[in-house]
Amino acid sequence: MRAALCSHTTIAAHVRIHAVAVPGAAALAVRPNPINGQAQALVVCHLGVCPLQLNDSNDYVRVEGPLILRNQYASKFNIRNVHDAVYDSHGGQLLFANGTGIYGMDATNRVAQLSGDNEGGLIFDGPASEARFVGAQRLATDxxxxxxxxxxxxxxxxxxxxxxxxxxxxxxxxxxxSLSVSSSTSTSTSSARAVVTVNIGSDMGPHAMTYDKSRCSLLFATRGRALYQLLPFGITRQLLGTDEPITSHGVSAAAAAASAAASAAETSDDDDANNRNFMPELAAAPLPAARSLPFVNIQALAADAASGNVYILDGTTGSKTMLRVLRPDGSLDTIEEQLRIGPTGNSRWPRLAVLPYGHLAVYGTSVHEIMLLKLGEQNA
Known part of the structure; x- marks a missing residue:
């Protein structure tokens, strides 16, 4: 059963924006600092895995020198192949989606391949050492x-x-x-891992996803106009929006055809510069019926475990987008309607990350900078 549409309003909020020079940012993640235990933001870029430097006002001002990675060459870990990163508090490791493999980095900065290989070419489930990936590109952990x-x-x-x-x-x-296990047959100190393919009841997979701890479930989008929630036993709930043909809402058939073409275009790698504008007719002249839909096209998702908010980039280009927030009570607010994230005509797709101290990071649309947004108090 489809969930009722949540409220969505535009609010006046102060958003302070600044840029930090980062060459080729591919992934952002946050882990506990091994030295003091405080939150440490890391960016994977052409320099390596680099911490983001904070000033006394808790603003990120620059990247620090890359971490010295142990076991990098023996494990065949290639920074240039990283598509995404996430910290797994269960295993205490920073995980990397490395295309045909999944890598982990522990608190001593030692990297090791957890699953997959360096060849890819097929999807295969099983023990982590035997599982294979075609192109692992996004990660989310519970x-x-x-x-x-x-x-x-x-x-x-x-x-x-x-x-x-x-x-x-x-x-x-x-x-x-307590289980009377002899020392000769005791459990290995390493964790046991396995990989499975999750059936979400659809012939499409997620193109954007994040794990929402306030709802204890994975949130994802498949075509861009609806947000789904993965419930136990593979049951998928349509949380907000709809992926039904746009023509059913009174929008022109040309716009619907553009949407279908956009779905086909999603088969290209959204980490490169080959993406083109989704639904150009809607982007150029949005119709009243289109405005009544909660989303135009979900580009990126990022959940904030501290507040329970889920932040959403919703747009059709790599130059302008809307910054939205789905709150724990189900309300959908618009923080910024015209957030400039790149030059006019930019075709690179944006990424979104939640960083400590009230910052959001938008990256992927520029090869030399990341955009940092600090949300302030609502204007009077």
Whole structure:
């Protein structure tokens, strides 16, 4: 059953925007600083895996020198192949989507391949050492041992499928004793992992996704005009919006055809500069019926565990977009209607990340900078 549309309003909010020079930013993630335990923002770029430097006002001002990665060459970890990164609090590792493999980096900055290989070419489930990926590009973790992965899939209508990396921690020493397990057969200190393909009841996979801890579920979009929630047992709930043909809402057939073409275009890698504007007719002259829909096209999602808010980039180009927020009570607000994220005609697709100290990061539309937004108090 389709959920009722939540309220969506435009609010006056003060958003302070500044840029930080970062060459080729590919992923942003936050982990506990191994030295002091405070939140540490890391960016994967052409320089390596670099911390973002904070000033006394808790503003990010520049990138620091890259971390020295241990075991990088032996594990064949290639920075240039990283598409996404996320911190998994269950395993205490920073995870990287590396195309045909999933890598992990522990608190000592030692990297190791957790699953996949360096060849790819097929989708195969099973123990992590045997599982294979075609193109792992997006990650989201629940912090309880499950990491969701967006993989490439030629059999899907939009070119993506959803997979999950399950991790089980080894038994503690006192648990082994209570089970009368001898030292010669005790559990290995390394975690056990396996990869499965998740059936979400659709012939399309997620193109944007994030894990929402306030709802204890994965939120994702498949075509861009609806937000879905993954419930237990693979049940998918349509949380907000609709992916039904736009013509059913009174929009021209030409716009519907453009939307269908956009879905086909999603089969190209959205990490490169080959993306083109989705639904150009709607972008050029939005019709009243189109305005009544909650979303035009969901480009990126990022959940803030502290506030329970889910931030959304909603637009049709890489030059302008809307910044929206889905609150824990189900209300959908618009923070910025015309957020400039790139030059006119830019075809690079934006990415979104939540950083500590009240910052959002928009990246991917520029190869030399990331945009940082600090949300302030609502204007009177």
């Amino acid at each position: 912090g309880q041992g499950v990491t969701y992965i967006r993989d490439r899939d030629a059999g899907s209508r939009n070119g993506f499928c959803l997979r999950a990396l399950h991790e089980v921690s080894p038994a503690l020493p006192h648990q082994s004793k």
